[in-house]
Amino acid sequence: MSREQVLVSPDWVEQHLDDPKVVLVEVDEDTTAYDKNHIRGAVRLDWKKDLQDPVRRDFVSKEQFEALLSERGVGNDDTVVLYGGNNNWFAAYAYWYFKLYGHDDVRLLDGGRKKWELDSRDLVPDLPERQPTTYTAGNQDTSIRAFRDEVVASIGAKNLVDVRSPDEYAGRLLAPAHLPQESAQRAGHIPTASNIPWSKAANDDGTFRSDDELRTLYGDAGVDRDRDTIAYCRIGERSAHTWFVLHELLGQPNVKNYDGSWTEYGSLVRVPVVTGDEPGSA
Amino acid sequence: MCGGKEGGVSLEGIDLATQAVIQGVVRRDGEPVAGAYVRLLDRSGEFTAEVPTSATGQFRFFAGPGPWTLRTLAPRATPVDRAVVGQTGQVAEVEVHLTA
Numbered sequence: 001m002s003r004e005q006v007l008v009s010p011d012w013v014e015q016h017l018d019d020p021k022v023v024l025v026e027v028d029e030d031t032t033a034y035d036k037n038h039i040r041g042a043v044r045l046d047w048k049k050d051l052q053d054p055v056r057r058d059f060v061s062k063e064q065f066e067a068l069l070s071e072r073g074v075g076n077d078d079t080v081v082l083y084g085g086n087n088n089w090f091a092a093y094a095y096w097y098f099k100l101y102g103h104d105d106v107r108l109l110d111g112g113r114k115k116w117e118l119d120s121r122d123l124v125p126d127l128p129e130r131q132p133t134t135y136t137a138g139n140q141d142t143s144i145r146a147f148r149d150e151v152v153a154s155i156g157a158k159n160l161v162d163v164r165s166p167d168e169y170a171g172r173l174l175a176p177a178h179l180p181q182e183s184a185q186r187a188g189h190i191p192t193a194s195n196i197p198w199s200k201a202a203n204d205d206g207t208f209r210s211d212d213e214l215r216t217l218y219g220d221a222g223v224d225r226d227r228d229t230i231a232y233c234r235i236g237e238r239s240a241h242t243w244f245v246l247h248e249l250l251g252q253p254n255v256k257n258y259d260g261s262w263t264e265y266g267s268l269v270r271v272p273v274v275t276g277d278e279p280g281s282a
Numbered sequence: 283m284c285g286g287k288e289g290g291v292s293l294e295g296i297d298l299a300t301q302a303v304i305q306g307v308v309r310r311d312g313e314p315v316a317g318a319y320v321r322l323l324d325r326s327g328e329f330t331a332e333v334p335t336s337a338t339g340q341f342r343f344f345a346g347p348g349p350w351t352l353r354t355l356a357p358r359a360t361p362v363d364r365a366v367v368g369q370t371g372q373v374a375e376v377e378v379h380l381t382a
Contacts, residue, residue, distance in 0.1 A: 030288060086332065114319055114334075120357045165330040167346060177322050177331035177343045178290055199329030204321070204355060 003211065006248045008081055008107045010116055016081075017041055023074050023130070026113070027084040027094040029237075037123035039083070039116065043072045043130060047090045047237070051097055057260075062137045065101050069137070073130025076104070083109035083116070087199070087206040092244045093237035096257055100145060102138025108244065111207040118205055144247070146230045146256035148264055151190065152271055156282025159222075159229040160193035163242045164262070168234070169195040171275035175234065185266035188275040190232070192282055196221045198238040201245045214245055225252055232258040232265070288317075289336025290343060302368035305342040306376035307335075308354055314339025315380060318356035325349050346370075354378045 016022040017040055024042035026034050034044040045051065050068055053060055060068065074080060080098060084091035091112055098106045109116070117123070146154075154160055167173040171187035189195070200217055201209055208214070223229060229246060231239040236259030247255040258265075265271065274280030290305065304322065308315045320341040321332040325348060333341050343350075345368040352364045359380040366376050 033288070085334065114355075117317060118319075118355060118357050165324065166326065166328050167324055167330060172346050173330075175344075177345045178333045179331075179344060197328055204353070204361065 003249055006107055006244075007110050007208065009110055010119060010121060013039065013081060013083075013109055014121070021075075021077070022079045022081060024109075025072075025074075025080055025082050025091075025094065027082055027090045028113070029084075029086055029090050033085055033113065035125075037125050040122065040124045040126070041128045042083075043074075043128060045072070045094055047093060051094070057264075059097065059100070059140075062101065062139060065137045066135050069135035070133050073133055074135060075133040076136055079105045079107065081107050081109055083112045085113045087114060087202055087241070088112035089198075089237045089241055092241040095248075096144065096240040096243055100140050102141060111205050114206045143254075144243070144256055146232075146258040148258075148260050148268065150256075151230055151232070151258050151260075151265065152268075154228075154230055155190060155272065156192045159224060159227050160190055161218075161223060161229060161231045161239075161242060162189045162193040162195050163198040163231055163233045163239050164189075164195070165197055165199075166195055166277065168262075169193075170277050185263060186273055187266070188273040189262075189279075190265060191272045191274045191280040193232075193279055194221050194223065195277075195279075196223070196242070198233070198241045201242065208245065208249065211249060214250055218246065218250070228254040228256075230256045230258050232261040234262045235259070236261045288334050289338075289340045290333045293342075298373070299371050302345045302347050302370045303342060303373040304345050304350060304352070304366055304368050304376065305340065305373060306352075306378060307339045308341065308356070308378045308380060309339060310356075310359065310380040315356055318354055318359075318378075318380070320378070321353045321355070323351040323353055327351070352376060352378065354380065356380055358382060 026042045027045045082091040169189045231242045233239040243257040246252045308318045316337045318335045322330045322343045354362045
């Protein structure tokens with residue numbers, strides 16, 4: 001996997017705005033951002049309404065994902081380019097989700113919506129018209145998705161990477177600081193997890209750092225390439241960003257995203273929790 | 283949810299006694315700047331959160347007590363850093379002025 005196959009520049013996107021085989025998809029946590037304006041031709045995916053089961057905590061089924069992409073006009077052989085706000089957190093989550101269901105050619109727009117806006121590039125309010133397709137999804141590739149029992153069994157055995165901010169890791173904050181601090185679950189982190197905030201992988205404008213910088217970052221923090229790795233955050237979108245870095249940019253095998261993340265782990269009964277800045281022991 | 287709503291989350295229905303709110307407005311030549319990006323950095327300089335400013339140039343964070351830095355990015359402007367101290371039960375107000 002090379003950077004060019006998974007990451008595109010704003011210039012590349014501008015050159016492919018009228019390419020019928022390139023589908024731009026905006027995914028924001030603040031879904032009203034798309035309503036105001038978006039890159040010309042981009043369709044929207046709502047990470048919550050479109051990608052989450054409305055009743056239980058899980059993703060939509062293969063059949064539902066097929067219906068969704070068919071309706072949005074995404075074909076199996078299309079190049080899907082994802083972008084969004086928040087430094088591509090939810091776009092990276094959607095990227096991982098597309099890979100989970102086996103889409104072949106998915107890429108991220110480097111820097112996402114922020115970089116695009118900071119460059120003063122064009123955004124339009126017009127909604128695109130795309131013809132429906134007949135999309136076929138694969139079965140979920142759980143080699144990139146971790147569940148709680150595996151996470152508990154990984155303590156002291158695999159690389160656990162907590163990508164939240166240092167204050168969330170230590171238990172001083174329960175949520176990212178643009179949200180009220182009122183969650184009910186316990187604060188802290190999974191024992192032995194290293195804290196490598198997702199943001200260390202990105203520049204201020206939201207673009208990814210170079211491969212060399214990224215290799216140094218994770219290597220110095222003790223992520224052993226020869227061990228399996230599980231990344232987590234609060235609900236799995238920031239850790240999808242780190243999963244993208246490790247698995248897609250750096251080509252590290254056996255990296256999983258734990259989408260249950262702290263909102264699940266921090267609510268489990270009788271699992272070990274560590275507070276403070278140190279990883280703690282198994 | 284883990285994302286940034288423009289201007290930050292409303293204070294409606296939130297018990298402010300338990301929160302250390304940091305909020306304010308971004309201006310250029312006295313006028314509010316919509317769609318600037320304000321990021322909250324912790325005492326080690328590490329990213330903690332980021333929101334785009336609202337139509338009226340406003341932003342809001344729910345931080346913890348202690349020192350923080352606000353870094354503001356906007357098109358055609360030099361990034362601006364402002365130091366601020368959060369206090370539980372208090373709302374810290376910050377004005378950020380952009381220059382080209």
